[in-house]
Amino acid sequence: MEKKDIFYPDTVPILLYNKHIEYLKHVSCSSYGNSYDFKSTESIRMSGIYWCLTALDITHSLKEFLQKPANNSDSISEEERIVNFLLQCYNPDGGFGAAVGHDSHMLYTLSAVQILVLLRKLDLVDKHKIARFISTLQQVDGSFAGDNKYSEIDSRFSFCAIACLYLLSLLDAFDLQKHPSSPFGIDTNKAVDFVLKCQNFDGGFGTVPGSESHAGQVYCCIGVLTITRALHKIDTDLLAWWLCERQLPSGRLGGLNGRPEKLPDVCYCWWVLSSLKMLGRLHWINKEALIFYIRACQDPETGGISDRPGDCCDPFHTLFGLAGLQLLGAASELQEINAVFCLPQYVVDAIEEDCCLDQLRAHRDKNAK
């Protein structure tokens, strides 16, 4: 019954800011597209692009990257290449697939909308059509399916739906509670009810009612409750305690795990931190210990961040590691990140969705410690 532990390095580097930019540019550019790593991750491509572009933006490197010619010799820019790809993934049903020829899916629809918002290119798509696609995925119990064929249910998809509608500035317009005779829309109350049912006895949230509490699912559920202004319906202190229990002190390092007795992982640093931020309890984490942990997960040779010290890095963990450091106030070089959408704050500020904006702003100001 020994407790497992991770490898702890002797020294921890400072934030390798320029190295990470180098890494991100390398994995984002078109010529990387020939590697096996790239080809074999086709079924999550849309999310991969979102991770890379967001990380580039918070490191102030996005504009320069987008203007670069694709493949060093083509007449189109990286931005145009990405937009073309995105539009090819935009399916007739209004949703987006992970890559060209893939079925529409809630996860990749959110990633696509996040990218379009980041690039300020939402006008290239029919926002109402996307919102209609999302609304068709809501089930009778308020939950959301991932696709309209074989309906996998997961509280992650509830977050995708609500966040997407907000980013499209259509959350209000598609709220059946407010427009009951509208032919398309979602029942926000039922969506919230389903999410509340996913809360467990320990205060955490799982995939579906009864599923074990998991930090990733917590982020999604709290995201829904924050955007829909329903946070008051849960015992926030109990949940915040469960979240700060994720911290595993070990020497100077204090990484976060996703559920009790599991190993720490940089991505949980994001899911837990952003949730605590939304709950106004970010200060309950020992910041120094967590900062050390994230910095220990950097790759000093290639740049990029991995899940644990010594492991291979990838764009997913790089984004969440950087975003985590920014939330902790340990990286003044980075752009401010929004905890709800994991997009730069300035991007979220530009969204015109009055019904929720004040609430999110109020939260932000309250948490500005």
Next chain:
Amino acid sequence: MAESSSDESETTFQLYKDRKEWKDVVPVPQDDGEQPIVAIDYTEQFKDVFDYFRAVLQSGEKSERALELTKDAAALNPANYTVWQYRREILKALNKDLNEEMDFIEKIIVYNQPKNYQVWHHRKVIVEWLQEASKEKYLTETVLAKDAKNYHAWQHRQWIIKTFNLYEGELEYIDSLISDDIRNNSAWNQRYFVVMGTTGFTEEVLDREIDYTLSSIKVVTENESAWNYLRGVLLHDKCGLSRNKKVTDFCQDLYNSGNRSPFLLALIVDMCSEQVSQGNKDPLYNLEMAKTLCKELAEKYDTVRAKYWEYIAETVDKKSNKEDSQVDAEQ
């Protein structure tokens, strides 16, 4: 045919572009909108299979050979949800024997991809079509024997149990897992799930579960899962967190024996908080005790969460002041 599947890895894979029976199909290369300027270095087999898969997807072919093709594609990239979607459509169109499909997916889950969303979802869909769940408990047990915390396996198991009413024997199974690893949070979560889905926390069950949990805590006092479970059980105690004699006696004994597990102290703090909120002047579970323990937790026993403990001390203090001022107001 079933035997040859286990030999697949040993026979040489023949590229689809070299197969006579696929001559009528024009493969569709991946279109990411770029012109590669360096030689392609991902495996030729991967490219070949997916070029043909794209072709079949575009033409809408739903044949035996297309079904085989989805098998190869799924084996190369099990996370490709479009492959699985299409495979399901072919299975339906050809009215295939779904029991064979069950064998196929079982092998992938158990030997290959136990942590993949798509394979578990595929299994769920096939089980739904067959309305046949007799193999599912065994399947999840096989996976959990290798990784007792596999989230997908637990989720599938909960769905099976709930949908097909297969709660029987589950508490015993959970017990065996907890014996193997007393800190298995998934198993403790499952215990709560089973009780809620069967008897509920009646007085008798409450008592039984408290006994179970306290004996578990005796073995390992630093077990977050057991303490969380105990709190979960006490949520159903009409008298609240702080008046279950078995629990309070246990906590006092443990504390008096010198144990300072942060989970023990945290529970005592919450008991104090409850008593204070109710305006009781308990000799033990009071503001004084709460503040003392919070200080010890912040400074010594759970320093990483110092800020949390400071907040809790303040909160209990505020509750106490509120109670006092209400009493004053009434007088």
